[in-house]
Amino acid sequence: MTFFAADDLGVNFGGIRAVDGVSFEVQPGEVFTIIGPNGAGKTTIFNLISRIYDPSQGRLTFRDEDITGVPAHEIARRGIARTFQNIELFEHASVLHNLLLGRHAHARPHFGQELFFLPSVRARERVHREAAEKVIDFLDLQPYRDNLVVNLPYGVRKVVEMGRALCTEPTLLLLDEPSSGLSVEETAEMAFWIQDIRSLLGITVLMVEHDMSLVGAVSDRVLALNYGRVVACGTCQEVQSHPDVIKAYLGG
Amino acid sequence: MRIPFKTTYDADLGLFRDPVQRRWYAALLAAVLLLPLAVPAYLVDISLVFIYGICGVSLMVLAGYTGLVSLGHAAFLGIGAYAHVFFLQDVGLPWVVSVALAALLTAAAGMLVGLPALRMTGVYLTIATLAFALIIQEVFTRWERVTHGLKGRPVDKPVIFGVSFTSDVAFYFLCVALLIVALWLTANVLRAPTGRAWVAIRDSEIAAQSMGVHLARYKTMAFAYSAGLMGAAGALFAHKIGFLAPDIFSVLLSIQFLLMVVVGGLGSLHGALYGAVFVALLPVLISEARDYVPQWAGQAAAVLGKDAGSAVYLAVERFVKQPGLEPGVFGLILVLFILFEPLGIYGRWRKLQVFFSTFPLYKRATFRRQKTYMRSERLR
Numbered sequence: 001m002t003f004f005a006a007d008d009l010g011v012n013f014g015g016i017r018a019v020d021g022v023s024f025e026v027q028p029g030e031v032f033t034i035i036g037p038n039g040a041g042k043t044t045i046f047n048l049i050s051r052i053y054d055p056s057q058g059r060l061t062f063r064d065e066d067i068t069g070v071p072a073h074e075i076a077r078r079g080i081a082r083t084f085q086n087i088e089l090f091e092h093a094s095v096l097h098n099l100l101l102g103r104h105a106h107a108r109p110h111f112g113q114e115l116f117f118l119p120s121v122r123a124r125e126r127v128h129r130e131a132a133e134k135v136i137d138f139l140d141l142q143p144y145r146d147n148l149v150v151n152l153p154y155g156v157r158k159v160v161e162m163g164r165a166l167c168t169e170p171t172l173l174l175l176d177e178p179s180s181g182l183s184v185e186e187t188a189e190m191a192f193w194i195q196d197i198r199s200l201l202g203i204t205v206l207m208v209e210h211d212m213s214l215v216g217a218v219s220d221r222v223l224a225l226n227y228g229r230v231v232a233c234g235t236c237q238e239v240q241s242h243p244d245v246i247k248a249y250l251g252g
Numbered sequence: 253m254r255i256p257f258k259t260t261y262d263a264d265l266g267l268f269r270d271p272v273q274r275r276w277y278a279a280l281l282a283a284v285l286l287l288p289l290a291v292p293a294y295l296v297d298i299s300l301v302f303i304y305g306i307c308g309v310s311l312m313v314l315a316g317y318t319g320l321v322s323l324g325h326a327a328f329l330g331i332g333a334y335a336h337v338f339f340l341q342d343v344g345l346p347w348v349v350s351v352a353l354a355a356l357l358t359a360a361a362g363m364l365v366g367l368p369a370l371r372m373t374g375v376y377l378t379i380a381t382l383a384f385a386l387i388i389q390e391v392f393t394r395w396e397r398v399t400h401g402l403k404g405r406p407v408d409k410p411v412i413f414g415v416s417f418t419s420d421v422a423f424y425f426l427c428v429a430l431l432i433v434a435l436w437l438t439a440n441v442l443r444a445p446t447g448r449a450w451v452a453i454r455d456s457e458i459a460a461q462s463m464g465v466h467l468a469r470y471k472t473m474a475f476a477y478s479a480g481l482m483g484a485a486g487a488l489f490a491h492k493i494g495f496l497a498p499d500i501f502s503v504l505l506s507i508q509f510l511l512m513v514v515v516g517g518l519g520s521l522h523g524a525l526y527g528a529v530f531v532a533l534l535p536v537l538i539s540e541a542r543d544y545v546p547q548w549a550g551q552a553a554a555v556l557g558k559d560a561g562s563a564v565y566l567a568v569e570r571f572v573k574q575p576g577l578e579p580g581v582f583g584l585i586l587v588l589f590i591l592f593e594p595l596g597i598y599g600r601w602r603k604l605q606v607f608f609s610t611f612p613l614y615k616r617a618t619f620r621r622q623k624t625y626m627r628s629e630r631l632r
Contacts, residue, residue: 050462076464090455092519093448096264100445101452105464107445111473114444115437121444122265128445129261168463 002061003028003204004172009058010228011048018044020228021058026172031198031205031218035239036225037248042208043085044228046176049206050082051075062172076105081170083161085177085208091150095141095160098149099132102167106131135163138201139193155186162193166201173197175207179214191217212240224248267439284428288421299420301532302427303488306434308512308524310481313438315510316518317447318474319454320369324381325509327388328479330501332358332486337407337496338398347412355483362479366472373457385506392498404497407490417491427488434481435521441477442521450474454519504579511582515589517596526597534585535578542572
């Protein structure tokens with residue numbers, strides 16, 4: 001069975017070919033990292049997977065299903081959750097509120113019942129709250145539960161955003177530069193979270209990352225991109241020593 | 253400082269934060285209900301505050317919670333008002349049925365406006381709603397069979413289940429009751445998944461979408477719900493003013509509604525009510541000021557001599573008798589609020605609360621506005 005695969009994926013923005021025939025496959029239970037210089041098309045691939053962009057060519061397969069034509073709001077329900085490079089939290093809401101929104105994929109809102117806040121709505125809210133509390137416990141977010149996101153430091157926001165993604169109960173977690181803007185200590189902590197998410201929760205992680213110490217610490221396989229094309233794919237060591245990768249980063 | 257001690261998840265699901273807050277609201281409700289007994293009859297004529305309160309809640313759902321700013325809400329009010337009067341006086345339906353139908357019809361109109369709204373964001377959406385309001389006003393003028401056009405149409409006093417609400421006091425209680433129902437329904441939706449989805453759309457559409465929020469569906473729902481509330485408010489509004497004419501539902505009224513939510517404080521139901529009190533009572537204050545301010549100014553200037561006194565009196569009187577004074581004052585207040593207190597009256601109230609609850613330890617920088625650059629690379 002194919003867990004996740006991108007096959008000959010491509011997208012054009014006007015005359016720019018941002019992603020050009022990228023193919024890769026992610027095995028269940030691994031941490032798969034995409035690296036590349038700025039503008040290589042890493043985040044674009046994420047936006048293609050979460051269906052915010054429509055690919056001009058190629059197809060995406062997730063758990064043996066073609067998800068190339070699935071609408072963006074359906075992706076979370078299928079089991080793919082993501083974080084964003086420049087944190088996209090709901091800033092004027094509390095941490096708990098953000099996590100509960102992560103449960104939206106599992107909520108079956110019934111407007112008529114909600115108007116009167118019937119017992120059925122209350123019962124469902126309790127279930128969502130319990131799920132959110134599990135994530136709070138997992139990520140040690142207890143002190144921030146009722147804080148507004150806008151009042152939190154950047155490092156905590158990163159964790160909250162990851163927590164919100166975990167609340168959707170994903171099988172594939174897309175992390176877009178989890179260490180950007182974090183201090184060295186926070187990055188080390190992030191490495192532990194990612195390992196825990198993989199080994200304790202059994203979630204496959206696909207991430208975009210620049211910090212090679214983090215990449216080396218957690219990744220099973222690494223894919224290097226440049227100008228929207230695959231340069232190299234393999235273990236962290238292999239990719240780092242690949243001549244084309246060195247050329248892409250250092251020139252020459 | 254009071255810290256609510258929560259021991260169950262249900263403590264966070266309640267309408268009120270804790271029993272203390274519930275008691276404060278009970279006290280407020282008692283005060284509102286006892287007001288007609290305590291003050292002279294003509295002052296009870298403030299039922300407009302409660303009608304505007306429903307309008308404020310309606311626009312707050314759309315602008316404050318979903319982040320879709322509408323300049324067409326006077327049109328929804330108008331649709332509700334005309335529909336109610338049509339159902340009540342031409343079709344002859346009972347009052348309750350007529351209000352419900354008017355609200356549903358307005359909700360359907362809101363849904364129609366909401367559909368193109370899915371492709372527009374920010375100021376373009378606002379302009380689209382403005383265009384809608386202008387079209388609807390034209391429809392009110394031309395569709396004479398229902399609206400009686402520019403001749404206008406008188407509205408009877410409400411009679412509900414055989415009980416006549418002719419007196420101002422009775423109508424006051426009717427408005428209070430409807431506002432409470434509107435607040436209750438809205439608070440219920442806001443603490444359920446739908447309300448959370450609305451807030452998510454306001455703060456980050458792309459993240460909302462990735463969390464499984466169907467943008468089109470929830471935006472349309474917000475429009476429909478907001479318009480439905482406006483329709484119900486319109487029914488009361490029709491009885492309140494007693495005479496419907498197309499020019500009442502002008503863009504100026506829409507702007508007043510927007511002013512209401514901005515001045516009250518975007519993103520809170522409290523704000524909608526503060527704003528309603530403010531917008532409904534400001535014209536009263538201005539007309540009172542018209543009578544007294546020139547006198548006071550004249551008397552104050554009279555210290556400098558009799559001529560100066562009368563000159564100041566005449567100058568001030570000429571100024572306050574200007575016909576455009578009211579919109580001018582509204583505009584000035586809006587600008588001042590956006591500059592100095594973007595969170596509105598409710599934001600100011602919260603700051604006062606924090607000041608007193610942390611009293612000797614209050615830090616001046618608690619609410620200092622910061623520039624943040626985290627959202628610099630948005631997708632659009």
